[in-house]
Amino acid sequence: MSAVDLCRPGALRFFQRPCKGIRRDADESENLPMPINVAVVGCGHWGKNHVRNFAELGALKAVVDPDAKLAASMAEQFGATAMPFEDAITDTAVDAVVIAAPAELHARLALQAFAAGKHVFAEKPIAMTMAEGEAMRDAAAKAGKVLMVGHLLQYHPAFVALRNFVREGGLGRLRYAYSHRCSLGKFRLEENVLWSFAPHDVSMLLALFGEAPSSVSGSGGAFVSDGIEDEYRVDLQFPSGGRAHVFSSWLHPFKEHRLVIVGETGMAVFEDSAGGPEKLRLYRHLIETGGGAPVPTKADWEPIAYGDEEPLRSQCEHFLDACAGNHSPLTDGAEALRVLDVLIQAGN
Structure with missing residues (x-):
């Protein structure tokens, strides 16, 4: 089977562009942007991955966490400084803030960071209400700073290839699509599965x-914890x-x-739980509609070629690059608000 080549120049343009904020050879021009230093706010279940990636990219300056022992431990491990949030956003050596705190804190933390003149990356969802999300977007524009939201699968090389292929x-013309994101746990009490899992899928669709x-509709069932839906469907x-x-x-x-x-x-399938060429498959089935009942002719699947970039690393690099050039990222405030609007409609 022949692969559909989506790795030609431009197909992964925002990954292939060097990250100006972190890569500089000794013989490069001195007028390149200065390196971007970040403070990661939240060092827990997911935040620790941001800490590791930004440290490996040479961009980690500070870590912030309400658990002082955890912050100190992460700072020592990754060569950063543990400090309170207020100190991080007033530190002139910190250019950007990465918010991996609970979603209900995103707006308050981001607005303080923008007011202090920092770029902001916020994990998904951007906020819990449209008013909060719009306030974040407007504050970024007023400050002239970058706002980026962590819709991670937009940076997955297989989805990048698929998106380019579709476009x-x-x-x-697309007829229909579905996205399933299911597993056993991790159960949460601070948010339901719609807000925890579905932002990624809505962003892709x-x-x-x-x-x-x-039109958007949605419903779910709470079977384990009262009032916290464990399964949710959005149409x-x-x-x-x-x-x-x-x-x-x-x-x-x-x-x-x-x-x-x-x-x-x-037809195409992006199956992230699969490996190798089976992760991204193309089916060229034919359906004869000349007369009577339509007759399908099945075809073997073909692999669609994709890169091997690690999604979180690519996302972190993209943020640093956007900050260094002060340009709008792929998953900016406008994109995040479109996703948030769907989530809110589905949850009503």
Whole structure:
């Protein structure tokens, strides 16, 4: 089977561009942007991964966490300084703040950081209300600083390849798509599975269809903890006629991370829990509609080539690059607000 080549120049343009904030050879011009130094706010379950990546990229300046012992330990391990949040945002050596704190704190922390003249990366979702998210977007614009949100799968090389393939017409007009993100645990009490899992899937679907949905509905069930949905389904209808749904669950017998897209001229599957060429597959099934009942002719799947970049590392590099050039990132405030709007509609 031949691979569909999506690794030609430009296909991964925002990964292939050198990160100005962190890479500089001795013989390079002295007028290049200065390195970007970041403070990571939140060193817990996911924040520790940001700490590690920014440290490996040579950009980690400070760590902030309400657990002083944890902050001190992470600072010692990764060669940074542990400090309170107020000190981090007033430190002139800190250029950007990476917020890996609970979502209900994103707006307050980001607004303080923008007021102090810092760039901001916030984990998903951008905020819990449209008013908070819009305030973050407006504060970034007023300060002339970057706002980026952690919709991580936008930086997954397999999804980058798929998105480019779809945008170049590889599947024709999209008919429908679905994204399943399921596993057993980690159970949460601070948010339901819609807000914990679905932002990634909604972000991908909006990028693929290239338009905001004309209607959104959603519902879920709380089976383990009262009032905290363990499974959730979101249905989307798009103005172009396409349809999509997201199914998220942390009460599921096995891990399933699967995105399926059906177009007029082909079908594609991004299965992140698979490995190698099976992670991104193209099906060129044919359907004869000349008369009577439609007759399908099945085809073997073909691999779609994709890169081997680590998504979180690429996301961190993209943020540093955006800060160094002071340009809008891929998952900026506008993109994050479109995702947030879908989540809010689905949760009502």
